[in-house]
Amino acid sequence: MPIYGLRFHSLDQTSYYLGPEHLQRGDMVFAPLEQGEALGEIVCVCPAPPPGITEDELPAIIRGTTDEDRAQLQANKEISLEAAEFCRRCIRNRHLDMKLVDVEVFFDRSKFIFYFTAPARIDFRELVKDLVHQYRARIELRQIGVRHETQMIGAVGNCGMVCCCRRYLRKFAPVTIRMAKEQNLFLNPAKISGICGRLLCCLSYEQENYDQFHRSCPRLGKKYQTKKGSMKVLRANMFRNSISVITENNEEMELTLDEWQALESYRPEGPKQTTAKAAPKPQTGDGLLVVSVTPDSVDDPALFADMLPVEAEKETAPPPPPEEGQSRSKRKRKRKPRQEGENRSEAPAAPPAVSPDTTDQG
Structure with a gap:
């Protein structure tokens, strides 16, 4: 087949x-x-x-x-636009710090997915209830990042073309500032950042070639002993597959990597011992929320117990109960520790307590 x-x-x-x-x-x-x-x-x-x-x-x-399926598909697109408008209206009415990006409706309308962005975790319990009561279906709120937002909306990049994430990228490769440094780019945020405000995805396209080149060339700014004397590496040019060095006579030369290998260079001071770096901790997630609620579970009070913001948890948490047999004044007053050599007789002694059963009747 x-x-x-x-x-x-x-x-x-x-x-x-x-x-x-x-x-x-x-x-x-x-x-x-x-x-x-x-x-x-x-x-x-x-x-x-x-x-x-x-x-x-x-x-x-x-x-x-069939023709009926295509008609229902067109109707679902209209429902998704209506659901997006309804959700934005609920967000404005409840003053939530979130931005709705897109709404996806399943073909049988059994599930609605609302994609949104937010600077932090927010309390959207009432918003979920509004959506479930309006459409009587499974509602899923999915928080996305700014890269995925640009991918859904689409935009024109710095190069004048539609963003790569919108055209053909389906997975986001990790991009770091080290890539921009190794590619000898000006570290200007306006030049190396995309429409989303993050580093350009195209920085990772040629990074494999740069890594291969830097593994075969000497370290920049270091001195090496060669057959022709001491040399210091100044620059490296990946496109010419060459490096620029300065000799003992302050003469600058450009050598290809093959010519540099023929000089049998080595570091005069020898390799330095470095302490082993701790392995990076594995990332367990990006902290984005994905919440799925059905009409049957929307009224469950413990549904959002683990999804509340920290501020909301502190506000709703009751104060700790006082210890048994301890008054409020004793909880506030702390006993000062007695210093060494301090005379306890300076403080007046408290009178002995008198029990009501042993009072003098004579």
């Missing part, structure tokens, strides 16, 4: 399925997912399965679409 690449959302990754031969690119079909059947679009026809997957492991397409 032919292998088709399906995409269930315009920004999703491509999933591969088996299907009949009459399907073509651009057709809408139903395919199985973890949450049930979903409607996807055929984006490619593959002659062979992707690497690492055999043909027996691929699921099969369930069926094609």
Whole structure:
């Protein structure tokens, strides 16, 4: 059977399925997912399965679409626009510090996904209740980052073209400031940052070539002993595959890496012993929220127990009860520790307590 690449959302990754031969690119079909059947679009026809997957492991397409299915798909798009407007109105009424980005509606309207951005965790319990009572379906609030927001909305980058994340990127590669330094770029935030305010994704495109070049060239700013005397490395040029050095006679030279290797260079002071760095802790998550609520569980008081902001938890937490047999004045007053050599007789002794049963009657 032919292998088709399906995409269930315009920004999703491509999933591969088996299907009949009459399907073509651009057709809408139903395919199985973890949450049930979903409607996807055929984006490619593959002659062979992707690497690492055999043909027996691929699921099969369930069926094609009819005119009624296409009409319901168009109706779902209108419902998603209406749900987005309703959610923004609820956000304004409840004065929540969040921004709605997009709304996704499942084909059978059993689930609504609301994508939003927020600077921190917020208390949106009442917002979830409003959405569940309005649409009587499973509501999922999914917090996304600024990169995914730009990917959904789309924008024009510094190069004058549509952002890469909107056109073809489906996974965000990690980008660090070290990449900009190794590529000899000016560390100007306006030049090396994208529309989203983060470092440009294109910094990682050529980083593998830079890493390979820097592994084979000497360290910049260090002195080396060679056959032609002492030399200090000044600059490195990856495009020319060369380095610039200065000799003992203050003469600047440009050498290719092959010429540098022929000089049999070495550090005169020898390798320095460095302490081993601690391994970085594995990241357990990015701190973004994903909340899914059904009409049956929306009134559960313990549903959002672990999702409240820290400030809200402090406000709702009751004060600790006082210890048994301890008055308020004793809790506030702290006994000062007695210093060494201090005379206890300076303080007047308290009179002995008299019990009512032992009073003098004579």
